[in-house]
Amino acid sequence: MNAERFIENAIAEIKRDIKGRAIIGLSGGVDSSVCAMLAHRALGDRLVPVYVDSGLMRQSESDRIEELFKDLGLVRVNAQDRFLEALKGVVDPEEKRMVVGETFIRVFEEEARRIGGDCLIQGTIYPDRIESDGGIKAHHNVGGLPSRIEFKNIVEPLRDLYKDEVRQVARALSLSPEISERMPFPGPGLSVRIVGEVTRDKLDVVRKANAIVEEEVEEFSPWQAFAAILGMATGVKGDNRVYGYVVAVRAVTSRDAMTAEAMELPWQVLRRISGRITGEIPTVSRVVYDLTPKPPGTIEFE
Numbered sequence: 001m002n003a004e005r006f007i008e009n010a011i012a013e014i015k016r017d018i019k020g021r022a023i024i025g026l027s028g029g030v031d032s033s034v035c036a037m038l039a040h041r042a043l044g045d046r047l048v049p050v051y052v053d054s055g056l057m058r059q060s061e062s063d064r065i066e067e068l069f070k071d072l073g074l075v076r077v078n079a080q081d082r083f084l085e086a087l088k089g090v091v092d093p094e095e096k097r098m099v100v101g102e103t104f105i106r107v108f109e110e111e112a113r114r115i116g117g118d119c120l121i122q123g124t125i126y127p128d129r130i131e132s133d134g135g136i137k138a139h140h141n142v143g144g145l146p147s148r149i150e151f152k153n154i155v156e157p158l159r160d161l162y163k164d165e166v167r168q169v170a171r172a173l174s175l176s177p178e179i180s181e182r183m184p185f186p187g188p189g190l191s192v193r194i195v196g197e198v199t200r201d202k203l204d205v206v207r208k209a210n211a212i213v214e215e216e217v218e219e220f221s222p223w224q225a226f227a228a229i230l231g232m233a234t235g236v237k238g239d240n241r242v243y244g245y246v247v248a249v250r251a252v253t254s255r256d257a258m259t260a261e262a263m264e265l266p267w268q269v270l271r272r273i274s275g276r277i278t279g280e281i282p283t284v285s286r287v288v289y290d291l292t293p294k295p296p297g298t299i300e301f302e
């Protein structure tokens with residue numbers, strides 16, 4: 001792929017397809033960031049990038065994204081309570097994706113009404129479409145779209161690209177490495193890193209555990225590394241029996257997320273991660289490391 005030519009064509013296509021004002025959901029991931037830069041070049045201030053703080057994001061992520069994209073006129077919508085309320089009682093992973101996807105769309109529709117636009121730009125990439133069409137996972141921005149939608153026009157400039165191609169385009173657009181090399185993070189965020197019902201308490205735990213894992217494995221440059229809550233188990237801390245969360249740690253190598261291998265992290269790194277998670281988060285009783293490749297596993301647990 002020639003990144004420069006792709007950029008030229010994508011900007012021309014956006015100019016051709018969007019005549020009025022448009023919204024883009026900008027999460028700060030490489031896909032939506034690239035999309036936002038392309039759309040900004042094509043539409044200028046007819047583009048309104050919206051960052052939704054769903055409460056499902058990683059530690060400090062929302063403030064950082066707001067800071068990084070303030071020059072694009074980013075609008076931040078704080079919707080933590082709304083997402084938590086919508087997710088109440090939901091345990092099925094695909095239903096979680098639908099609920100999160102629908103809540104995002106409703107927030108975007110409200111913003112679109114506010115600015116007087118009827119077009120939504122999305123950073124959907126090729127593997128999102130394959131996995132959704134193939135029934136593997138309804139990625140929140142594809143199969144997770146609700147059937148009733150106010151937007152008249154949905155534009156997906158990256159629909160034919162793989163992640164490594166999106167990164168090439170990001171570099172060609174001079175996005176900072178913090179964005180162009182950013183670790184993939186699922187659209188439904190931490191909600192799919194909690195097996196079972198999402199609660200505020202579990203979100204706090206999994207957010208802290210994710211931060212520890214990312215910090216400890218950074219030097220090994222995995223495709224993705226994260227923590228998820230799998231369930232509950234008995235442990236002992238000090239002199240007390242604790243019935244606490246089981247946190248799974250996953251670190252994988254991959255080329256395009258279609259397949260993946262568990263990373264062979266040094267034992268001392270795994271021990272440090274385990275020690276920090278159980279030491280720094282009082283309600284975690286156990287830490288396990290996931291060895292499963294994809295297939296038969298998937299990268300996320302849900």
Ligand code: XMP
Pocket residue numbers: 097131136137138139140141184185186187188224257258294297298299300301302
């Ligand atoms: P899986 O878990 O299917 O993940 O092996 C493949 C890649 O996609 C990410 N992922 C998602 N991304 N919405 C997204 O935007 C989703 O619903 C979703 N589910 C998984 C996952 O983190 C990995 O990079």
